[in-house]
Amino acid sequence: METFTLRNYSISKEYVFDHIPSTKTLINTINPHSWVMADRDNEFQSALQASDILLPDGVGIVLTARLLWHERFPKIAGYDLHKMILTKLNQVAGRCFYLGASPQVLYRIRQKLREEYPNIEVGTYTPPYRETFSREESLQMVEAINQFKPDVLFVGMTAPKQEKWLYQYKSMIQANVMCAIGGAFDFYAETKPRAPQWMIQHGLEWLHRLMQEPKRMWKRNLVSTPSFIFKMLMLKCRQKIKLFTLIAILFTVSCTSSKKVAYLQDAAWYNRQKISGAYLIKIGIDDVLSIVVSSKDTVLTKPFNRSPGGQGFLVDAGGNIDYPVFGQIKAAGSTTTALADSIKARLISGGHIKDPIVAVKLLNFKISVMGEVNRPGVFPIPSERVTILEAITMAGDMTVYGRRDKVLIVREEDGQRDMYYLDVNSTALFNSPYYYLKQNDLVYVEPNRAKAAQSEYDPRLPVILTGASVLTSLVSLIILIAK
Secondary structure: OOEEEEOOEEEEOOOOOOOOOOOOEEEEEEOHHHHHHHHHOHHHHHHHHOOOEEEEOOHHHHHHHHHHHOOOOOOOOHHHHHHHHHHHHHHHOOEEEEEEOOHHHHHHHHHHHHHHOOOOEEEEEOOOOOOOOOHHHHHHHHHHHHHHOOOEEEEEOOOOHHHHHHHHHHHHOOOOEEEEOOOHHHHHHOOOOOOOHHHHHOOOHHHHHHHHOHHHHHHHHHHHHHHHHHHHHHHHHHHHOHHHHHHHHHHHHOOOOHHHHOOOOOHHHOOOOOOOOOOOOEOOOOOEEEEEEEOOOHHHHHHHHOOHHHOOEEOOOOOEEEEOOOEEEEOOOOEHHHHHHHHHHHHHHOOOOOOOEEEEEEOOOEEEEEEOEOOOEEEEOOOOOOEHHHHHHHOOOEOOOEEEEEEEEEEEEOOEEEEEEEOOOOHHHHHOOOOEOOOOOEEEEEEOHHHHHHOOOOOOHHHHHHHHHHHHHHHHHHHHHHO
16 A cells, blocks of 8 residues: 655555455544644554554645645545445445444434445444543443454544544454544534535535534644644755755764664675564563453453452552452463463353453553653553564654664563663664563663763854754745745
8 A cells, every 4th residue: 555654654645445354454544633733742643653544634634745745645534434434344244333422423323324334233332421531431442342343443532532542452452443533423423514525625624614613623723734734844844955954964964974873784684583472571560451351241241340440450569460259360470361361261160251252451561762762752552562673663763863782771570670782783683682672661772972072062052053943944934935
């Protein structure tokens, strides 16, 4: 599938839903408002970047790509995606599940589906109407979805809540396709009118929505969209104007050789190796676990899905969790898969549930990245597999000042703290026991000598350079507009 890269996002230039994929596929949409929000919200940005398919749902994205980068592709709104998927599901007698909206909206959706797509089996769930959900509420949603076993899950809870929720619970959801489509629920139910076709064709759907809901949409169109346009113009200026490029090279790259910047420099001589599975994470003390038990009989599973305060099961100092009905269960030292198998076996052997499905997930899996990276921070990990290269990518890559040959990993495990240096210039990195990160690892990228030397400069120099950069950008923008 051909994509267009808009800074941090790979946007699909075209998309046709012609079959139900056999593996999990997460589909999100992006528009100028969500782009601006994600620029300030790392979790939302990670959720969008984790999309298997990211569709351009905004005329601002389409026009920006066309006018500034000469890329042509159509807008694909959540409503259009929804219709495309329903058409295919009806052909194959598929199943879909709607998570979000009021009971009245969902009732109307079920009515229309019976009339227009009679071969589709549909399930629905109205979540609590609040800004954030408790862990227990989210697990109830996951259980309702998994009980229905849909081919496609539609989520309509507005951005960024819906994207973040799918990002957090994707691994637990049993659905082949997961789509965050927001306002498409109301449009399909006809509880809110969609713009006339002529407005959609002329890129004016945003204007129709602004007139329909000015209190909700004014900030999106009158604040976020101009901000997006300005940032795109500045991005284009930085790519186009040679003067800015010269300044960037002069002050950031001139003292750094390519041999010190490139990753995996000996990749040309690398021989294929079998992945050992060393990335399997073992549960440790103070870890917090999500344990969800599913079955055809939901009544039987309820006692086993009650975690203390709905916040998950804490592994105590003895390595145990206090689990409903069973009491103390040893968790530390096991993988999540092994613990799930152990609980499943006890449920069956004890005569509690005949056909249980047990899913165990770490809730506190996060890593910290600091030092010479573009976006230092603490990053939650939705799966149990993350490498040092993925961690650096999440932090926006190293700056040119970062030492590729000396990346420090700080790990606390089994009551001990270990420190280890990795050289990401070399493919020997793949053989290191620190290549796969573990929960709560700290990654520190040391500065090189060029950055260290800057501390000896006049402290006013950064201010002077910043002022010169801003002035150059403004001049570049005027030149670009004049052309």
